[in-house]
Amino acid sequence: MRFAGKVAVVTGAASGIGKAAVLKLAGEGAHVFAADIDEAGGQALAAASNGRIEFIRCDVTVASDIEALMNEAAKRGGGIDIVFNNAAAGGDRAPIDEITPDGWDWTMNLVLKSVAMGIRYAAPHMKGRKGAAIVNTASVAALGAGYSPTAYAVAKAGVLHLTKVAATDLAQYGIRVNAICPGFINTNIFTTSLEVPDESKDAAKAVIAEMSAHAQPVARGGQPDDIANAVAYLASEEASFMTGTHMLVDGGLTIGQRHAW
Numbered sequence: 001m002r003f004a005g006k007v008a009v010v011t012g013a014a015s016g017i018g019k020a021a022v023l024k025l026a027g028e029g030a031h032v033f034a035a036d037i038d039e040a041g042g043q044a045l046a047a048a049s050n051g052r053i054e055f056i057r058c059d060v061t062v063a064s065d066i067e068a069l070m071n072e073a074a075k076r077g078g079g080i081d082i083v084f085n086n087a088a089a090g091g092d093r094a095p096i097d098e099i100t101p102d103g104w105d106w107t108m109n110l111v112l113k114s115v116a117m118g119i120r121y122a123a124p125h126m127k128g129r130k131g132a133a134i135v136n137t138a139s140v141a142a143l144g145a146g147y148s149p150t151a152y153a154v155a156k157a158g159v160l161h162l163t164k165v166a167a168t169d170l171a172q173y174g175i176r177v178n179a180i181c182p183g184f185i186n187t188n189i190f191t192t193s194l195e196v197p198d199e200s201k202d203a204a205k206a207v208i209a210e211m212s213a214h215a216q217p218v219a220r221g222g223q224p225d226d227i228a229n230a231v232a233y234l235a236s237e238e239a240s241f242m243t244g245t246h247m248l249v250d251g252g253l254t255i256g257q258r259h260a261w
């Protein structure tokens with residue numbers, strides 16, 4: 001029960017990594033405000049929680065939605081101790097020589113500005129609270145160029161640097177800020193969440209299957225709980241000496257696979 005008495009806010013809470021993190025935090029005692037644009041998914045999560053999880057609708061591409069989310073969570077919870085800025089989707093999939101200005105802006109807004117505004121509007125409610133911690137979802141795409149579409153990769157790299165800068169800004173208030181970098185994790189982001197044609201979804205599923213089978217040292221598919229466990233650690237007092245850094249949870253994907261020669 002590492003989070004007994006803590007108030008947490010999680011975005012992208014209705015599915016995948018966010019949902020697993022909500023259940024992990026609530027399972028260890030937190031009162032969790034679960035935010036998403038998926039109202040049915042968010043409400044279902046809350047309904048099954050005996051009051052420990054409350055759903056608040058929030059579109060993280062709308063700054064005023066994020067401001068309202070943090071204000072409402074702080075009002076109902078009496079403050080905020082933990083924030084997991086996690087919501088995102090794949091964004092514009094075009095390469096750099098084809099992407100449009102609008103596609104670029106949409107992706108930066110969805111993947112990077114959303115996290116910046118999450119920190120911006122949560123921090124005032126977290127100042128001075130013992131063990132206050134923010135965790136942001138980056139990606140292996142922030143560390144290597146070939147793991148994702150172009151704009152998403154750049155935005156996730158921005159999330160990593162934002163994490164460092166925010167950690168320096170907020171240290172004076174006792175707020176730690178860290179990021180996680182998931183590898184390929186079996187979630188809806190490769191299927192229903194992506195606004196892509198079916199053939200691209202099939203290609204994404206094939207990549208996941210390949211990763212699971214042999215392309216990374218830990219030869220199984222990454223699961224949302226693999227990431228939720230890391231998020232819980234970073235949000236807990238066990239990580240009280242960690243700020244401005246990231247945890248890579250990728251089954252060894254980025255160290256590469258040994259090839260016989």
Ligand code: NAD
Pocket residue numbers: 011012013014015016017018035036037038041058059060061086087088089110137138139140181182183184185186187188189190193
């Ligand atoms: P998912 O599609 O299962 O969950 C994403 C959730 O975010 C959904 O519930 C969706 O409704 C919500 N969401 C999407 N746009 C939103 C918006 N504008 N406002 C509020 N909520 C919104 O995907 P996931 O894999 O769990 O993704 C969670 C995070 O993990 C994302 O930041 C993603 O970029 C990151 N990530 C995922 C992987 C992976 O392999 N699955 C790898 C690296 C990073």
